Amino acid sequence: MSTPPEFDDIQGVVRFGYGQLTAACFFLLRVADAAAARRWLAQAPVTDAAYRQPPPDAALQIALTAEGLQAIGTPAEIMAGFSDEFIVGMAADQNRSRRLGDVGSNAPALWRWGAGDAVPHVLVMLYATPARFEAWLAEITTGGLWAQAFSVLDCLQTEFLDNHEPFGFADGISQPALDWERCEPFTALQLEYRNVSALGEFLLGYPNEYGRYTDRPLVGAEADPAGLLPAAEEVSERRDLGRNGTYLVLRDLSQDVAGFWQFLARQSDETGRTAQQLAEAMVGRSMEGAPLAPTSRRPIAGNTGNDAPNNHFTFADDPDGAHCPFGAHIRRANPRNADMPGGPGGAISRLVRIAGFDRHGVRNDLVAPTRFHRLLRRGRPYGMRLTPEDAMYSSDTVEERGIRFVCLNANISRQFEFVQNAWIVAAKFDGLLDETDPLLGNRQPVPGCPVPEDFTYSRAGAVRRRLRGLPQFVTVRGGAYFFMPGIRALRYLATSNS
Amino acid sequence: MLPQSSILVLAPIVPGREDELRGLLDRLNRAPGFADPANPLIPFGQFDRLHLARFVILEDPTPDDIAVYGLAPTPLPPTLAFFADCDGSRDAFLTELTRRAEQGLRQLFSHCAGFGDTTGMLQFMRQHSQAPAAAYVNWIGRTVRQIHEEAALRLALTGYLDANAAALANADPQLLRRQVIAFVEEQRRAGTLTLTAPEPTPIGWQIRNLLNLVGVPLLLLIASPLLLLYLPLFFWLLRRRETRDPEILPRPNPQRRAAIAGREDHDVTNPYIVSGYLKPGLFRLSTVLFLLFLVDYGARHIYNRGHLARVQTIHFARWVFLNGRKQMFFASNYDGSLESYMDDFINKVGWGLNLLFSNGVGYPRTDWLIVGGAANEQKFKYFIHRHQIPVQVWYKAYPGLTTFDLLRNARLRDGLERPAMSDAEIREWLGLL
Numbered sequence: 046m047s048t049p050p051e052f053d054d055i056q057g058v059v060r061f062g063y064g065q066l067t068a069a070c071f072f073l074l075r076v077a078d079a080a081a082a083r084r085w086l087a088q089a090p091v092t093d094a095a096y097r098q099p100p101p102d103a104a105l106q107i108a109l110t111a112e113g114l115q116a117i118g119t120p121a122e123i124m125a126g127f128s129d130e131f132i133v134g135m136a137a138d139q140n141r142s143r144r145l146g147d148v149g150s151n152a153p154a155l156w157r158w159g160a161g162d163a164v165p166h167v168l169v170m171l172y173a174t175p176a177r178f179e180a181w182l183a184e185i186t187t188g189g190l191w192a193q194a195f196s197v198l199d200c201l202q203t204e205f206l207d208n209h210e211p212f213g214f215a216d217g218i219s220q221p222a223l224d225w226e227r228c229e230p231f232t233a234l235q236l237e238y239r240n241v242s243a244l245g246e247f248l249l250g251y252p253n254e255y256g257r258y259t260d261r262p263l264v265g266a267e268a269d270p271a272g273l274l275p276a277a278e279e280v281s282e283r284r285d286l287g288r289n290g291t292y293l294v295l296r297d298l299s300q301d302v303a304g305f306w307q308f309l310a311r312q313s314d315e316t317g318r319t320a321q322q323l324a325e326a327m328v329g330r331s332m333e334g335a336p337l338a339p340t341s342r343r344p345i346a347g348n349t350g351n352d353a354p355n356n357h358f359t360f361a362d363d364p365d366g367a368h369c370p371f372g373a374h375i376r377r378a379n380p381r382n383a384d385m386p387g388g389p390g391g392a393i394s395r396l397v398r399i400a401g402f403d404r405h406g407v408r409n410d411l412v413a414p415t416r417f418h419r420l421l422r423r424g425r426p427y428g429m430r431l432t433p434e435d436a437m438y439s440s441d442t443v444e445e446r447g448i449r450f451v452c453l454n455a456n457i458s459r460q461f462e463f464v465q466n467a468w469i470v471a472a473k474f475d476g477l478l479d480e481t482d483p484l485l486g487n488r489q490p491v492p493g494c495p496v497p498e499d500f501t502y503s504r505a506g507a508v509r510r511r512l513r514g515l516p517q518f519v520t521v522r523g524g525a526y527f528f529m530p531g532i533r534a535l536r537y538l539a540t541s542n543s
Numbered sequence: 544m545l546p547q548s549s550i551l552v553l554a555p556i557v558p559g560r561e562d563e564l565r566g567l568l569d570r571l572n573r574a575p576g577f578a579d580p581a582n583p584l585i586p587f588g589q590f591d592r593l594h595l596a597r598f599v600i601l602e603d604p605t606p607d608d609i610a611v612y613g614l615a616p617t618p619l620p621p622t623l624a625f626f627a628d629c630d631g632s633r634d635a636f637l638t639e640l641t642r643r644a645e646q647g648l649r650q651l652f653s654h655c656a657g658f659g660d661t662t663g664m665l666q667f668m669r670q671h672s673q674a675p676a677a678a679y680v681n682w683i684g685r686t687v688r689q690i691h692e693e694a695a696l697r698l699a700l701t702g703y704l705d706a707n708a709a710a711l712a713n714a715d716p717q718l719l720r721r722q723v724i725a726f727v728e729e730q731r732r733a734g735t736l737t738l739t740a741p742e743p744t745p746i747g748w749q750i751r752n753l754l755n756l757v758g759v760p761l762l763l764l765i766a767s768p769l770l771l772l773y774l775p776l777f778f779w780l781l782r783r784r785e786t787r788d789p790e791i792l793p794r795p796n797p798q799r800r801a802a803i804a805g806r807e808d809h810d811v812t813n814p815y816i817v818s819g820y821l822k823p824g825l826f827r828l829s830t831v832l833f834l835l836f837l838v839d840y841g842a843r844h845i846y847n848r849g850h851l852a853r854v855q856t857i858h859f860a861r862w863v864f865l866n867g868r869k870q871m872f873f874a875s876n877y878d879g880s881l882e883s884y885m886d887d888f889i890n891k892v893g894w895g896l897n898l899l900f901s902n903g904v905g906y907p908r909t910d911w912l913i914v915g916g917a918a919n920e921q922k923f924k925y926f927i928h929r930h931q932i933p934v935q936v937w938y939k940a941y942p943g944l945t946t947f948d949l950l951r952n953a954r955l956r957d958g959l960e961r962p963a964m965s966d967a968e969i970r971e972w973l974g975l976l
Contacts, residue, residue: 091956129797129800133801138801138804139805140808143808144808233918239873253920254920255918257919257920257921260794265936324935346901365974372949384890386889398853399852401846401852407950407975410853410855411855411947415889417886456921458882459882459920462882463883463886466883467880467882467886471879473945474879476947476951478701478976479943491810491943492810492942493943493944494811494943495812504974507716507969507970507973508708508714508973509973509974513705
């Protein structure tokens with residue numbers, strides 16, 4: 046089905062990273078007065094995803110947690126239509142925390158916000174050009190209604206670091222391309238890595254990579270007398286509250302920049318590599334973003350835009366991890382594989398491979414197909430810039446630095462939670478020996494395993510080289526699952542009577 | 544080679560004593576559902592031939608689903624199920640189990656019907672044993688002892704390479720291998736490493752295995768004219784049913800799901816069990832029986848070396864009929880979290896899942912037995928969650944080790960024992976570390 050995308054109903058951050066709007070802050074709000082909060086939400090100047098020339102100099106985006114939806118009086122029938130992980134939340138279930146690696150110093154009990162009484166209700170994301178930012182902030186947050194409606198739990202500041210994250214690496218290079226026009230045919234078995242995602246992976250109300258509609262709240266026509274909501278595509282007698290909405294995952298990650306570079310500087314003598322070389326092996330890219338894995342010989346569908354040269358690779362060209370370590374952050378976060386190893390091949394070859402034969406190498410087929418586990422990242426760094434050189438000699442541990450990690454996905458358990466659990470914090474990812482993500486790992490013991498505090502950085506010679514005793518570089522300080530509704534759905538939630 | 548056996552003891556629980564039994568089972572655990580190997584009731588850690596064990600209180604998660612076919616529910620009576628996967632014969636293990644843990648076993652099974660103070664423990668377990676309709680073993684003949692010895696070898700080799708990394712970095716591969724072999728020999732002489740030679744394969748097992756290897760294809764060949772004649776009728780019957788069988792795919796109960804999740808992810812491996820009604824009628828039953836017959840053959844002779852089709856993460860699995868073949872369960876032990884297991888199900892072996900599970904009541908609609916079904920990702924996950932049963936107690940003899948770890952460790956040993964290796968082979972071999 047090819048229909049024009051409904052950009053005027055989609056919140057802008059789904060389509061744009063607002064890279065030009067370099068000033069931003071994220072308000073975490075608690076609802077103080079439900080009626081006032083609804084009134085504020087009903088008229089808030091939310092920025093949509095339509096392309097404008099000149100581009101807007103300010104933007105506002107809104108998302109709500111399950112507690113927030115309840116706080117503004119969303120009826121139970123609607124709540125029940127959201128996914129379980131959204132309803133329960135990121136921090137409220139120990140089992141989830143265990144799977145996400147939120148244990149030890151990452152445990153929700155130690156978070157600054159996101160657990161217990163500090164679960165935010167509403168997330169208001171403000172973006173603007175530096176010149177416009179103060180005025181935009183004032184425009185949104187001064188006024189009786191705002192003050193009456195909300196109490197501010199926290200305001201997460203961000204810093205513009207020239208599109209780099211606090212360790213000093215170019216950030217946000219790899220993003221999936223969305224099939225906005227819905228012209229890609231559904232394929233049951235994709236045999237080459239593609240960087241194109243079905244719209245339904247990132248927006249509710251559209252078919253996902255399985256060609257299915259992800260469950261979401263649908264309401265009867267009687268519950269929408271004003272006709273605010275569109276009909277659901279697959280059940281036309283129901284109105285779609287999820288359409289053009291998505292789930293937003295926010296994690297407040299604190300980065301120990303000085304600790305990171307000082308550790309690597311200490312390792313530098315022993316290993317004969319510079320701290321920067323070791324850091325680049327951990328990331329899987331050079332500091333400016335060039336991949337360590339060799340360039341792919343074939344085109345990659347959906348690899349377009351400014352960053353295309355830095356994304357023209359898969360790990361099929363580095364099967365032994367000789368260039369990019371298996372445990373490198375980018376190899377974990379996006380393994381760039383197809384549904385099955387071995388490329389297209391003929392019909393017989395496919396059958397043989399489906400039956401589990403024609404296996405090459407011991408590590409064959411260990412990693413799940415990437416296309417069902419993509420994330421659209423929209424995070425922003427915070428904290429003053431600290432160069433690696435300064436970090437190595439700095440005793441500046443007062444200033445906090447990190448990332449307000451934001452990602453969008455239509456299915457939190459299959460996308461964000463899977464990537465975090467099966468790839469980032471997994472001590473056994475791709476056959477590795479008890480390592481977790483060199484940047485994000487919490488270094489907490491796994492039963493029966495040594496504490497995963499190693500990082501194998503080179504397999505170039507006969508004997509692999511590895512770093513031992515990696516400290517924890519990143520600590521989780523807060524987090525929550527939000528629903529970022531389409532703009533019609535936001536007005537519906539704000540105006541329908543509970 | 545000493546092949547493994549699977550043990551299943553099923554004993555109905557005396558009505559009203561279930562909660563008491565649950566409480567008792569919890570005393571075997573050190574985390575929810577996660578056994579303490581040294582618990583005083585069943586000290587699992589003392590059994591050096593035991594791979595995996597579990598206690599489950601088998602209950603019907605979906606007792607009323609059969610009503611969609613207009614049939615009266617025949618729910619399972621709550622049943623205590625003891626599972627074990629061990630090296631060597633079933634009987635040898637049950638005997639050892641009784642010898643070491645009779646008091647604990649008596650305490651547990653005293654909650655079951657027909658068990659009294661004078662009941663012989665071993666005899667009771669034998670009488671209540673049930674063979675699986677099909678069973679899968681990740682690697683036939685890989686013993687617990689071998690797993691432990693090879694894990695120790697891996698640790699020693701890792702330590703050796705770390706300690707000598709700089710010196711070895713540019714060493715000639717052949718020299719390197721000789722050094723590694725010398726190091727291991729030294730450790731073996733010092734008694735810090737043991738690598739026991741495999742036990743001889745029991746002759747009875749060899750004969751049975753050979754008869755099965757040849758007999759099954761022969762039987763199929765003989766039956767093939769009949770099977771071919773049946774095929775058109777089979778597809779006609781199948782399509783009639785596939786287009787009409789009702790799906791039962793509501794959102795699973797979140798509290799129930801959370802209770803099961805609380806018992807998961809305490810190790811890199813997880814236990815799993817789902818149960819449900821078979822679709823009624825001879826057609827489905829005969830289909831399942833035939834398919835499981837093939838699955839069992841495949842698991843014995845084809846998929847006995849580290850992978851079941853494309854899935855490499857399953858240690859042991861079995862399919863078992865219950866309640867006069869009205870219900871059945873599938874139980875397995877897999878690496879990773881449930882979400883990644885389901886990902887394997889859907890994306891790697893959806894066709895295989897469909898073949899069997901589509902004969903279960905309420906499964907997402909399939910076409911031609913293998914298409915669709917699990918490909919309906921979210922509904923399939925609802926189905927799985929809804930049919931899952933909590934595992935009260937689960938024990939694994941080698942915590943922290945995945946099937947991939949076992950494979951790697953075995954290959955490391957293999958590299959020591961081979962007469963010669965090329966430079967490239969040595970690089971690949973040491974690349975395993």
